[in-house]
Amino acid sequence: MAATIPAISKLSTRIIRILGCNPGPMTLQGTNTYLIGTGKNRILIDTGDKDVNEYQQNLAKVVQSEQINIEHIVVTHWHHDHIGGVENIYGTIASKHPKVWKHKKHETDAPDNDVPESIPMCWLMDGQEIKVEGATVKVHHTPGHTTDHIVLTLLDENILFSGDCILGEGTAVFEDLYTYMISLQKILDLKPNSIYPGHGNIVEDPIPKIEYYIEHRKQREEQILEALRTNPDKQMTEMDLVRIIYTETPEHLWSAAAYNVNHHLIKLTKENIIKNVNINGENRWQYGSSFNCNL
Template sequence: MAAVIPVVTKLSNRVIRILGCNPGPMTLQGTNTYLIGNGRNRILLDTGDRDVQDYQKNLAEVVKAEQINIEHIVVTHWHHDHIGGVENLYGTIAKQPQIWKHKRDSSDAPDSELPNTLPLNWLADGQEIKVEGATVKIHHTPGHTTDHVVMTLLEDNILFSGDCILGEGTAVFEDLYTYMKSLSKILELKPNVIYPGHGNIIEDPTQKIEYYINHRNQREEQILDVMKKNMEKKFNEMDLVKVIYVETPEQLWPAAAYNVSHHLKKLTKENKITYFQVDGENKWQYTASRSNL
């Protein structure tokens, strides 16, 4: 069982973690939000869900106790449990912060998570944001979502991983190909420690990142193995989940099926499996290698 995360934790002289008070199957104990810096003006990374009064109360108490001003709000990505609280905080707990987020891909739906009345600044890969006692660097890491960013605290080489890497379990993603590239990018950063968007601190970052990479590769091998052993059968995502994810709680099977679907799309592009529509349902079948003779 994962260690319980307190609602407020001073992780270092530069970082305070405030739990989003929004637990659930996908959010674990809740969204981790972080106040960064050690002077009056600080950065808030992520804001939890909208209208969570316990979170707002806890954050307000920290702001008052530390006598600080939230100068910047940085959002790792557009999901509601990271961006939802911005509207509650702007003009109240955070008086007039600069709000930062990376643009979504042009193929995505337009950005509409925040009201047009709130100012929104676009993040760039490699951008740095500075406050007293802290300099953070932005790294665009698409895959979980097209706009996802992680952030390094340069003074301590701490990585804030958002939903790319979690404190427990593995992450879901929109695109496996870009997600794998982002994991390799994070591995190259060689952080000393990871502060994730959900779950506890990761003290062995290299081992964790390599596990994520190896895990996805192993899942792909498992999918191919099941399909190869049943070459005459056409599988949908849930067929494969029931065979491969036997140790995963059943309530998480839909999320597992979502990940499997992305593996299947990747394998289809690589001509390792074949896609069919059977009675309006998506199905895949192992593609037997053919001799060129």
């Protein structure tokens, strides 16, 4: 069982974690938000869900007791449990109107309007640094979970704030496996000393954790490829592959398994390892170089 995360934790002289008080199946014990710095002005990483009074009260308590100001709000990605609280914090708990930072979504996504128009947004760039007294964080664009997802390294301690790319327990979901795998390798190359995730407890030994995330996806991919290789003349749906691979998974979970298999199939198609065949409006896959045909 995972260790209980307190509502407020002073993790070091420059990091205070405030739990988002929004527990659930996808958020675990809740969204972790972090105040960074040692001086009067601080950086807040993520803001929890909108209108969670307990979280707002806890954040306000820290701001008052530490006698600090939130100068920057950095949002790791657009999901409501990370960006929702901006509206509550801006101009109230962060009374001096902080800069609100986020990476732009991909042009094919829904518009970047997750924050009210009355709150100006500042757009993050890969490699950008944000500084306050006692802390410098560097931005790394890590799409996959979402197209706008970023992680941050605290350069002063080589700590990685991983958002939803890597969790304190379990594995993460993703929108695009191809870019997610590239992002995991990018994080591995950063060689952080520890990971402070968006959900779950601190990862004190991060390299094996990152490698596990990569290997877990590679193993599933190899199972999919093996099923296609051993049936070279068949054009298979996601559910066909689920029936072959997920033999120990209860049938009521097969639809969720098919969702994950679909992400792997799209990635393998992008890499020109398998081919996508559209038969009467239904997508099927077959081992071999990619093409798309309508039959």
